[in-house]
Amino acid sequence: MAEERYIARFEDDFPARLRFIPGCPSGIYVKGELPDPERKTVAIVGSRACSHYGYSMAEYFASHLASAGVQIVSGMARGIDGIAQRAALDAGGVSYGVLGFGLDVIYPKENKDLFDMITERGGLITEHPGGTQPVKAFFASRNRIISGLCDLLLVIEARLQSGTSITVSNALEQGRDVFAVPGRLTDPLSAGCNKLISEGAGIARTPDDILRALGLSYEKPVVVKRRSRDDAFTVIKPAPAELTEKEKLVYECLDLYPKGLNELVRQTRLSVSELLEILISLSVKGVAKECAKHNYIKIWQNW
Amino acid sequence: MxxxxxxxxxxxxxxxxxxxxxxxxxxxxxxxxxxxxxxxxxxxxxxxxxxxxxxxxxxxxxxxxxxxxxxxxxxxxxxxxxxxxxxxxxxxxxxxxxxxxxxxxxxxxxxxxxxxxxxxxxxxxxxxxxxxxxxxxxxxxxxxxxxxxxxxxxxxxxxxxxxxxxxxxxxxxxxxERKQTCISGGGYDVDFSEINGQETCRRAMEIAAAGMHNILLIGPPGAGKTMLAKRLPTILPAPDHGECMEITKIYSVAGLLGNGQGLITTRPFVNPHHTISQVALAGGGGLPKPGACTLAHRGVLFLDELPEFSHNALEILRQPLEEREINIQRAQAACTYPADFLLCAAMNPCRCGYYPDRSKCRCTDNDVRKYLGRISGPLLDRIDICAEASEVDYGSLKGNGKNESSDSIRKRVERAANIQHERYAGTGIRFNSEISVRDIETYCHLGAAEERMMRNAFESMKLSARAFHRMLRVSRTIADLDGSADIKVNHLSEAIGFRSIDGRYWNG
Known part of the structure; x- marks a missing residue:
């Protein structure tokens, strides 16, 4: 069990990056490690109610960056935060969680496994003493610590008005780089990201873009390893699944956004029975997934 | 004197x-x-x-x-x-x-x-x-x-x-002298040909009707779930004279037969509001009157907005779903009413109704799970088939006027029902949905390729074991619709595709 400790602002252990941000906390409570100041740190943030596109993108960026040795900071929340941190740990990297409540509280409960894992390979940081319960106001002020700890802030998915915009303005105030993952123009969940890009944020098309901005070279493609639940290390990229002609046709029709079965019927002109058979076969091969009843997404192969 | x-x-x-x-x-x-x-x-x-x-x-x-x-x-x-x-x-x-x-x-x-x-x-x-x-x-x-x-x-x-x-x-x-008043089939004022698009639900309902599988429709508000459900009785096999008698008897006792109305020759569609009480659903009163589940005997009981029904009301459905009748005990009388119905339920995928369309739905995964959790597990265990009713776009709203009619769907359903009738002659089973776990190996035997496919699907899709037998029963019905004596891989796949939701289903 990792030890909890308190580090005051004037102590040497206090993260240097944090010391000079506006509104620097007078001290922080830490469980586990603090981010290594010698290594690059990226904060990955985004919507709590994210789409499957956001889910895939958070996993994609977090696992690549973590594999390249970048430390991932985020807020341990539902949605993008938790997905990115879990992906970073699963890829064998380290991650740090910044909380808006005491270290003895676990919130949200469904991230309990993440709370357990992160203190082993990373750490939890908060400015609130033990016993502080999650309160809305604290979440906004926690965001300045997330952006304060990082070299670069990456926004995966955000609405126009969202908590993420607070993190972004904090990051800009603190002089951190901001990158955003572009999305569809019609998708309100990506509207915040697209607006950031139009205002001059960096465009994150691949993890390469981020690594270059951090000044890290990235010559050889990183092989992402992922720790599966039974602790064995497996390479995530599967051998290209052998697909039949019809499977290819259906696979091409799928997207990272969920598509309903009726829409697929119209696009492929196959019968419902035939389509279901192909979709089940694609799911068994691990290249598609049913994300809600009769709504399917492609599982991204471009790892 | x-x-x-x-x-x-x-x-x-x-x-x-x-x-x-x-x-x-x-x-x-x-x-x-x-x-x-x-x-x-x-x-x-x-x-x-x-x-x-x-x-x-x-x-x-x-x-x-x-x-x-x-x-x-x-x-x-x-x-x-x-x-x-x-x-x-x-x-x-x-x-x-x-x-x-x-x-x-x-x-x-x-x-x-x-x-x-x-x-x-x-x-x-x-x-x-x-x-x-x-x-x-x-x-x-x-x-x-x-x-x-x-x-x-x-x-x-x-x-x-x-x-x-x-x-x-x-x-x-x-x-x-008694005149022949029983006319078989027909007589519904709705028809499947009025439904544009909704290919998934059409197919799901055909399977449900063929094997008398209870069915759950999931979809956003306004997708046409009620419209679809109303047409489910029209594709069930036409009631024979005995069934017409049973239906008419119940409506007669309930005082719901119009003046001068003879034998009811259509299957009933009962659509209670979600505020319905336990007694109204089960039947009751000093001298017990039939409730909604008896009025739906030999027809369809449609529960719209399933998660909104009171837990207590839904629990009483367990006896009729199991025994196809309901016993009502009152101080003055105890009586048994028949309640053999096809359960059709409908619900939204989440509280706002638009999940997984993230441009409209802001429910978190947790909210979605919580909404699903409101349906009682034992009831969910009785639902074999689940299908999505999607929002209809303009193209299919306009339609091309070539939708299949209830009559032609019912022909296929009746053929499958006859196959079942012959197979189960003398066993007490009438439809595939009634195969007991004990008999499943006899009637739903899988070949080597099918076994392999099922194992792969279970492992890679993390299917729940509770759903296993339900999927086998549904695949039997799909094979019967196909006129196939054996359950093949494509029948199994389709049954898996129409499987009902379970607890961990809606994750990421």
């Missing part, structure tokens, strides 16, 4: 023969009725006396006693009026003393002497036939209903006048 006339007392769908005995003797003038009578039966005294008076027959100033025997059965309802009147008329010599011998008399009287329709005529006539009665007198408005019973002479009378003429042999044409 003494006379007696036969009638029936109904408890649930079962009747008991009642003798209405009348006696006139000297003494203080009084008209008394005895025999464990409910309030409305006691009032019959006034109705009968006045109706007779208004037809020119005055009761003599004697001591008149009417007894409804056996006297230990509680009598309720207004169907005894006519029998009481007939027994008095025999006593007074207005009609021959052998009138109404071997005849059952049912009907309510108005003060003018008019005979009003009553509920429960069909089950009474059926019961009368069973106890060997050959003739029945019923209100004219109930004539068509009563005439549905084979081999029974029915007299439909409109008034005391007509009744008098009938017994005095002056009017005979109100007794007619």
């Amino acid at each position: 003494y006379s007696s006339v036969k009638t029936l007392a109904l408890s649930g769908l079962v009747g008991t023969e009642i003798n209405v005995e009348a006696d006139m003797s000297d003494g203080l003038p009084v008209f008394e009725m005895v025999g464990f009578l409910g309030g409305e039966v006691k009032e019959a005294r006034e109705r009968v006396r006045t109706a007779l008076k208004n037809n020119g027959i005055t009761l003599p100033p004697k001591r008149i006693t009417v007894n409804l025997s056996p006297a230990d059965i509680r009598k309720t309802g207004t169907s005894y009026d006519l029998a009481v009147a007939v027994s008095l008329l025999k006593l007074l010599g207005e009609i021959p003393t052998d009138a109404a011998d071997g005849m059952m008399v049912i009907g309510e009287l108005g003060l003018s002497g008019k005979v009003h329709a009553v509920s429960g005529v069909l089950p009474m006539v059926i019961q009368a036939k069973e106890i060997g009665i050959k003739k029945c007198m019923v209100p004219a408005d109930n004539y068509t209903e009563a005439a549905a019973v084979d081999g029974m002479e029915i007299a439909g009378v409109n008034s005391i006048d007509e009744m008098l003429s009938f017994f005095n042999g002056e009017l005979t044409d109100c007794i007619r």
Whole structure:
């Protein structure tokens, strides 16, 4: 069990990056490690109610960056935060969680496994003493610590008005780089990201873009390893699944956004029975997934 | 002086023969009725006396006693009026003393002497036939209903006048031979051809109808879930004469048959609001009346907005879903009503209704899970098929006018039903959905390739073990629709595709 400790602002252990941000906390409570100041740190943030596109993108960026040795900071929340941190740990990297409540509280409960894992390979940081319960106001002020700890802030998915915009303005105030993952123009969940890009944020098309901005070279493609639940290390990229002609046709029709079965019927002109058979076969091969009843997404192969 | 006339007392769908005995003797003038009578039966005294008076027959100033025997059965309802009147008329010599011998008399009287329709005529006539009665007198408005019973002479009378003429042999044409009133199939005012798009639900409902699998429709508000469900009875196999009788009996007892309506030849569609109480769903009352699940017997019980139904109300569905009947115990009576229905439920995928469309839905995964968690697990275990009703876009809204009709879908369903009928002859099973876990290996045997496919699907898709048998039953039905003796990989795949939701289903 990792030890909890308190580090005051004037102590040497206090993260240097944090010391000079506006509104620097007078001290922080830490469980586990603090981010290594010698290594690059990226904060990955985004919507709590994210789409499957956001889910895939958070996993994609977090696992690549973590594999390249970048430390991932985020807020341990539902949605993008938790997905990115879990992906970073699963890829064998380290991650740090910044909380808006005491270290003895676990919130949200469904991230309990993440709370357990992160203190082993990373750490939890908060400015609130033990016993502080999650309160809305604290979440906004926690965001300045997330952006304060990082070299670069990456926004995966955000609405126009969202908590993420607070993190972004904090990051800009603190002089951190901001990158955003572009999305569809019609998708309100990506509207915040697209607006950031139009205002001059960096465009994150691949993890390469981020690594270059951090000044890290990235010559050889990183092989992402992922720790599966039974602790064995497996390479995530599967051998290209052998697909039949019809499977290819259906696979091409799928997207990272969920598509309903009726829409697929119209696009492929196959019968419902035939389509279901192909979709089940694609799911068994691990290249598609049913994300809600009769709504399917492609599982991204471009790892 | 003494006379007696036969009638029936109904408890649930079962009747008991009642003798209405009348006696006139000297003494203080009084008209008394005895025999464990409910309030409305006691009032019959006034109705009968006045109706007779208004037809020119005055009761003599004697001591008149009417007894409804056996006297230990509680009598309720207004169907005894006519029998009481007939027994008095025999006593007074207005009609021959052998009138109404071997005849059952049912009907309510108005003060003018008019005979009003009553509920429960069909089950009474059926019961009368069973106890060997050959003739029945019923209100004219109930004539068509009563005439549905084979081999029974029915007299439909409109008034005391007509009744008098009938017994005095002056009017005979109100007794007619039973006409064939049962028309098979058809008769629905909705049809599947009116549905554009919704290919997934069409197919799911066809499978559900073929194997009598309970079905859950999931979709955003306005996708047409109710519209689809209303058309489910139209593709079920047409009810045979016996089923029509069962349906009509229930509606007759519930007093829901219109005046002059004969046999119901369509399968019922019962659509209770989600605020329905336990009693309204199960049936109840002092003398239990049928509830929604009995009214849906041989048809479809549609529960729209499933998570909004009260937990207690849904729990009572467990008995009828298991045993296809429901036992209701009350202080005055206990009765068993049939409740063999196809359950069709509909719900939104989340509280706002638009998950997984993230441009409209802001529910977190947790919210979605919580919403799903509101449906009781045991009920979910009885649902074999689940399908998505998607929002319809303009293109398919306009339609191309070439949608398949209910008739042509029903042909396939009936073919599959016949295959099942032959396969399960003598086993007590009627449809694939009724295969017990013990018999599943016998009827849903999988070949090597199918076993392999199933194992792969289980491992890679993390299917739940509880769903396993349900998927096998559904795949049996899909194979039957396909006319295939063996369950093949494509049948299994489709069954997996239509599998019902389970707890961990809706994750990321």
